Amino acid sequence: MRTRPFSLLICCLLLGSAHRLMSQIIDFGEENSYKQVFKQTDNFGPSYLDTLEVAYAKAPSDSLRLTILNDLSYYWHTRDLIKAYQFTQIGLGEARALDLPQWEGRFQITQGAILLRDEKLDSARIVLGLAMKRVRKEELPMLYAQLGYVAEREGDLARAAEYAMRSLKLGRQLRDVHAQALAYSDLSNLFWKQKKYDKGLEQGLLALNLFESRGLNDLDYDFTLYVVGNNYLALGETSQALKYYSHAIAIGERYGFYNNLSDIYISMADLYAQTNQLAQGEAAALHAIEYSELLHNNFMLMRSWLSLGKLQRLQGKYQSAISSLQKSIEIATADFGDAFFLSDAYQNLGKAYAGNHNYRDAYGAFEKYDELQKEVFTTEAAERMSLIETEFEVADKENTIQLQGIQIRKQRIVQTLGIVVIILLFLYLILIFKSARNNRRNNERLRIQNEEKEFLLKEIHHRVKNNLEIVSSLLALQSEQILDPKLRSAMVKSQQRVHSMSMIHQRLYQGKSLSHIEMKDYFQNLGNHVIHSYGLEERVKLECRMDPVRVDIDHAIPIGLIVNELLSNALKYAFPGERKGRIQVALTQKGGVLHLEVSDDGVGKVISDDALGTGFGTQLIALLTAQLDGEMQLVVDKGTSVSFEFQLSKAA
Incomplete structure (x- = not known):
């Protein structure tokens, strides 16, 4: 009989919570009717996608409806690629029906991000190429970032770095802080893959500073925390790595970034492996698998099974490790593209075979590992990365020179004004001297007044204590005249209550503070008094x-x-x-x-x-x-x- 009202109450609470969330992001009655998620606000929870889904069809204008729909499409790709693709198709259809090529280009950027994570790398590259002809210059940094991810997934780290550099230069031209931060984040990740961990950490921390200057937690900030953690982990600083991973997990769980959460738990498994906490590492790998399956993302799923296989191998569970690593390789398929992670899978498979005394299969796995390593770390790729690093450093130096030129001009202006300011300061110092002398006099006067007030307050507490003691004594005397035991007991208790209050005032005027007392000493004295009064x-x-x-x-x-x-x-x-x-x-x-x-x-x-x-x-x-x-x-x-x-x- 009690379950129905309780269920009704829960439903009402959920509806009320949904209404509050809706009003935080969208209120079509206001001029700024949509606070764009992760650009104007991050004050919401994981149900924000449900809010956008309800709201986009009710938007009063085409532009606002398409804005909400594009955000809905893009951020669904962090949780469920199938739903993300469905909403993107709706957006593309509406943009084409309204003959809005710029909006079609924006939805194509989102579509490229989804296709990339769905392992359709060629399709992603084609769609992003079409989008480049339609979007405005301000949207090119995001497009370059997605093209860089395609190149990275194909194992061409140098080309991925070139796209990151394009995005960085354009972000500086546009003064787009988010674009610059994202570019530094991508470079940090690429340096990590190239095993240049100090350089990767430097770029990652620079990215975090820029992200944090915006005051918003978003998908890219969350990913950068993970990348910085990876670089710390590779440098052997596990406590620092764990701090950044934990921060990233908190953001990922709040907003439902399943893609990032899968990434982070994979790295957490590696961290636990390094610190010999193998059971915790296996649990982290299973979390990664869970999020990858929710996301319907084979790339993440392959890496998650890889991390589980690593942990099982380190635990000596060679047969289980072989099974997990084989599953990882099977998920990768022939056109997987990312030789970096695939080579890691074959290397660990070879070690698992060797641990299981299956040396022939171990040799075959190591041979495949060597082939894939040559694809990743080619001489040409190393040279291109070196050129990009040089270009990056030159660009930074040019930027520094420009800043120094601006600083020199400012210094000249300061010098010109300096003489005038010095004269004014001299006159002002005279006034300050006189003012300081007056302030000293006033401060001395205030100090004396404060001491007088403190003395008066202590005197008040002293007199209150004395008056309460008189009342206590009168009650004690009166109780001696009463024959009725109950009435006499009541009088004695009243006397004790008054005494307990008088002790408070006694400690106030005897102590250093006029507003607080130390309770341990007070309890000791009060207790001894009460015990003594009972004999x-x-x-x-x-x-x-x-x-x-x-x-x-x-x-x-x-x-x-x-x-x-x-x-x-x-x-x-x-x-x-x-x-x-x-x-x-x-x-x-x-x-x-x-x-x-x-x-x-x-x-x-x-x-x-x-x-x-x-x-x-x-x-x-x-x-x-x-x-x-x-x-x-x-x-x-x-x-x-x-x-x-x-x-x-x-x-x-």
């Missing part, structure tokens, strides 16, 4: 097992009254007859929460309202707990323990 100092001992904690007066007084009540109840009921025992008081602070616990090793009797007489003590504890927005928990087991949690920000 049980020979039988009951108080322990304050806690570090010093400073608490403001708004919390200290209610907490003191609560502890006073609990000490009185423990002394009255926990140690009947001549029983000896111990009472413990502890107060700790974690963040914005205070945790108080008062416990005894007495008879474990539950104190009821009947036992308390009027029940005023119980009511007082409840009222004070509510005042501090606290929660109380009572445990009776071989004694009595009462614990509280108070919110520091909610004191009355």
Whole structure:
């Protein structure tokens, strides 16, 4: 009977959450009706694609609808290539129907990214070539990046670097920070593949600085964190690598970047292998396989099985390793293209065969590894990469020279103004000297006034303490005249409560702070006073097992009254007859929460309202707990323990 209202509540919450997400990104009632994802905002969760899917058909203009649809198409390729392709086809159809060639080119860039990840490298290159004739100059850096990825997947790292350099130069011309950051990121990845890890790390960190200057977490920033982690891992700095991988995983899981998550978990498997945490590494490889299958991406799936095979080989599970590595090679197919990872698969397969004493197959695998390595690290490729590095360094130097020229012109302007400024500064210094002299006088006056106010506050606390002591003494005298035991007990308790407050004010005027007191010393003195008032100092001992904690007066007084009540109840009921025992008081602070616990090793009797007489003590504890927005928990087991949690920000 309870499940239906609960299910209805959950549905309402989900709908409310979806509505809030929709309003964060899209509000067709505003002038800026679409805050473009990862360009104007990243304040959303993984359901943003569902929001875009609902919204794009309702867009009030063709341009806005196509913008939303293109973002929807592009970012689906990080989760599901099939759905990404479907939305891209819709976008291409609409762009052609509306005769908008620029939009057709944009969707072709997205289509090229999808075809690339679907292992259709030739088709991706053709589509991106068509897009180049249609898109504006501002969109060419993204197009060059996709062409670079095609070249990289085909094993032509030098040509991939050439495209990255084109994108970097154009990004500088356009002052496009994202384009420059993406180019540095791609160069970092290519240097990593060339085993030039120091250079790769340098470019990767430069890319991260540019990405972070935009203040947005996006797909490319997430990938760059992974690339920087790879370079740190290759340099043997595993703790740094793990830091960047963890950051990348957090972003990938928030936005559903399955492609990046698969990449990261593959590298995490390598990291765990290096640190001999083989079980964790195998789990990471299985995560990579899971994300690759969700993505329907054979390239990622091949690499994921490769990482699993590596871990199994290192664990001595040679037969399982052979099976995983063979599966990796089978997924790669004949036209896989990426000799870098394929060679890695054959190398590990050869080692697994050797570990399994199958030396003939091991020799064949190593022979295939050598062939693929020659494809990747050819003399021509090395020369082209060297030329690109030289070109890159020259471009950086030219950029530095231009910046220096601008700096020299600025220095001349500064020198021209310098003489005038010096004269003005001389006059200004005279004024500053006079002002500083006046400030010193004013500061001295303020210091004296502050000391006088501090003295007055201490005097106020001293007088409040004295007045409370007078009230306490009057209550004590009055209680001596009362014959009724219950009434007399109530008067004694009132006297103790007043005394607990007077002790707070005593510590305020005796201490260094006029707003906070140290509670450990306060509890010790309060407890000894209460025990002495019951005459049980020979039988009951108080322990304050806690570090010093400073608490403001708004919390200290209610907490003191609560502890006073609990000490009185423990002394009255926990140690009947001549029983000896111990009472413990502890107060700790974690963040914005205070945790108080008062416990005894007495008879474990539950104190009821009947036992308390009027029940005023119980009511007082409840009222004070509510005042501090606290929660109380009572445990009776071989004694009595009462614990509280108070919110520091909610004191009355």
